[in-house]
Amino acid sequence: MYLIYALFSLTLMGMAFGYLLGIAARHFKVEDNPLAEKIEALMPGSQCGQCGYPGCRPAAEALVAGEAPPTLCPPGGRALAEQLANLLSLELDLSGVDDHLPMVAQVDETLCIGCCRCYKVCPTDALVGASKMIHVVVADACIACGKCVDVCPTECLKLHPVRPTLKTWRWPKPLLAGA
Amino acid sequence: MNDYLLLVLGTALANNVVLVKFLGLCPFMGVSRKLDSATGMGLATTFVLTLTAVLSWLIEHLILAPLGIGFLRILTFILVIAVVVQFTEMVIRKSSPVLYQVLGIFLPLITTNCAVLGVALLNLQQESTLGQSALFGFGSALGFTLVMVIFAGMRERLALMNVPESFSGAPIGFITAGILSLAFMGFAGLSPH
Numbered sequence: 563m564y565l566i567y568a569l570f571s572l573t574l575m576g577m578a579f580g581y582l583l584g585i586a587a588r589h590f591k592v593e594d595n596p597l598a599e600k601i602e603a604l605m606p607g608s609q610c611g612q613c614g615y616p617g618c619r620p621a622a623e624a625l626v627a628g629e630a631p632p633t634l635c636p637p638g639g640r641a642l643a644e645q646l647a648n649l650l651s652l653e654l655d656l657s658g659v660d661d662h663l664p665m666v667a668q669v670d671e672t673l674c675i676g677c678c679r680c681y682k683v684c685p686t687d688a689l690v691g692a693s694k695m696i697h698v699v700v701a702d703a704c705i706a707c708g709k710c711v712d713v714c715p716t717e718c719l720k721l722h723p724v725r726p727t728l729k730t731w732r733w734p735k736p737l738l739a740g741a
Numbered sequence: 742m743n744d745y746l747l748l749v750l751g752t753a754l755a756n757n758v759v760l761v762k763f764l765g766l767c768p769f770m771g772v773s774r775k776l777d778s779a780t781g782m783g784l785a786t787t788f789v790l791t792l793t794a795v796l797s798w799l800i801e802h803l804i805l806a807p808l809g810i811g812f813l814r815i816l817t818f819i820l821v822i823a824v825v826v827q828f829t830e831m832v833i834r835k836s837s838p839v840l841y842q843v844l845g846i847f848l849p850l851i852t853t854n855c856a857v858l859g860v861a862l863l864n865l866q867q868e869s870t871l872g873q874s875a876l877f878g879f880g881s882a883l884g885f886t887l888v889m890v891i892f893a894g895m896r897e898r899l900a901l902m903n904v905p906e907s908f909s910g911a912p913i914g915f916i917t918a919g920i921l922s923l924a925f926m927g928f929a930g931l932s933p934h
Contacts, residue, residue: 567808575804575817579824590831592838 597649598622604645605635608685610707612636625650637705665706665721667699673718680710680719745876752880758856759888760918760925765856768847769889770914774900778843779893783886785833785844789825789851790860790885794878796821797861798871818861819852826852856885892921 601622608618613634615621624630625646632646632654640656647654667688674696681689681697688704691697701724710719724730756762759769765786772782797818805811830848834841841848851857860881864874895917904913 564808564810568810568813571804571808571810572813572817575800575820579820583824583827586828586831590835592834 595623595626598626601625601646601649604638604642604649606637606642606705608637608705608707610637610685610705610709612707631655637707664724666701666704666724667706667708667710667719668722669697669699670718670720671696673716675716675718677715679713679715683709683713685709745872748873748876749880749883752877753884753887754925755928755931756881757884757888757925757928758860758881759885760922761929762859764859765854765885768850768854769885769892770911770918772844772847773889773893773896773914775843776890776893776897779889780886781837781840781844782847783882783889785829785848786851786854786857786885787879787882789822789829789854790857790882791875791878792825793818793822793857794860794864794881795871795875796825798864798869798874801865802871814862814865815858818858822857822861823852856881888921888925892918895921 598619599622602619605618605622609616611617613621613630613636615624615630615634621630621634625632625634632650632652633643633656635642635646638646643654643656646652676691676694676696678691678693678697681687681691685707686703686705688700688702689697689710690700699719706721708721711721726732752758758764759766768782768786773779800817800821801811801814805814805817826849829851830841833844833848860878864877867873867877869877896914899913899917908916
């Protein structure tokens with residue numbers, strides 16, 4: 563009997579509180595800067611912190627305030643920088659952005675000691691493994707932020723260019739004459 | 742009337758929640774570096790503490806006790822506290838974005854402020870009425886705010902002092918807190934019983 567009482571009262575209380583909070587959330591809604599939200603949606607959203615801001619949201623706010631250049635996001639690369647510059651109608655100086663190939667982290671199985679340090683820092687949970695087992699990178703989830711490379715004690719984690727597979731290989735674009 | 746005033750003053754000073762009962766020490770050390778943020782934290786906690794003291798009394802006497810499910814007490818109280826804190830966060834974010842920025846992570850952390858849950862549970866232990874528990878909550882929150890403001894003022898002065906290197910920062914803060922606690926213990930001598 564107690565169990566049923568407990569079940570019902572807790573469920574009802576949870577529902578009532580949730581309902582109240584929902585109403586309050588509508589009533590006290592804060593109008594955020596719509597531009598910052600747009601920019602945040604463009605960004606990778608992995609909160610890797612390579613731009614020097616604590617996450618993608620503060621970086622987007624700094625961009626709106628004009629405190630950061632549109633080239634601030636290394637994982638976003640050239641494509642994101644162009645989109646951001648278009649959105650904010652800024653002049654784009656791409657000289658600082660190296661147009662690197664898409665990279666992916668890889669574990670060298672002969673060196674990995676299974677220390678588990680890398681997957682604690684991975685923002686996308688792309689590293690899997692267990693203590694004293696060889697870790698492995700899920701290439702689809704890796705965003706090549708390089709955090710694991712920094713913490714790896716044996717330097718077995720390195721960023722490698724993504725090898726084209728039969729599905730991803732494309733004909734190279736025709737080169738312009740004289741370019 | 743006199744009794745109620747005595748209750749508020751007694752809980753704020755003689756039974757101070759931070760320095761005598763040692764509850765809610767994390768925001769006491771964490772947010773007391775600047776006077777502004779300490780005042781803001783104190784006011785936010787005052788709101789949360791008073792409201793949860795009343796709500797938890799109502800829940801205990803209207804739901805938990807009649808149904809005989811007192812074993813859910815801590816769980817439901819935490820639920821109430823979390824809801825009130827969430828609500829406070831929304832209100833502060835709407836009304837004062839600056840305070841929202843200043844309080845930062847400590848605002849949601851009011852949820853885990855042990856003073857809030859402690860007051861709700863102490864109210865039951867003392868078998869107080871609804872009015873008494875509201876006043877007890879308000880008095881405790883008043884004491885909390887008072888201590889936060891005093892301590893923040895002291896730390897702002899300490900920041901300018903020439904403290905020996907090994908003591909500067911947190912250590913001198915802890916020592917000051919200890920001395921402040923001793924001073925507040927002196928209020929116990931004022932109580933008539």
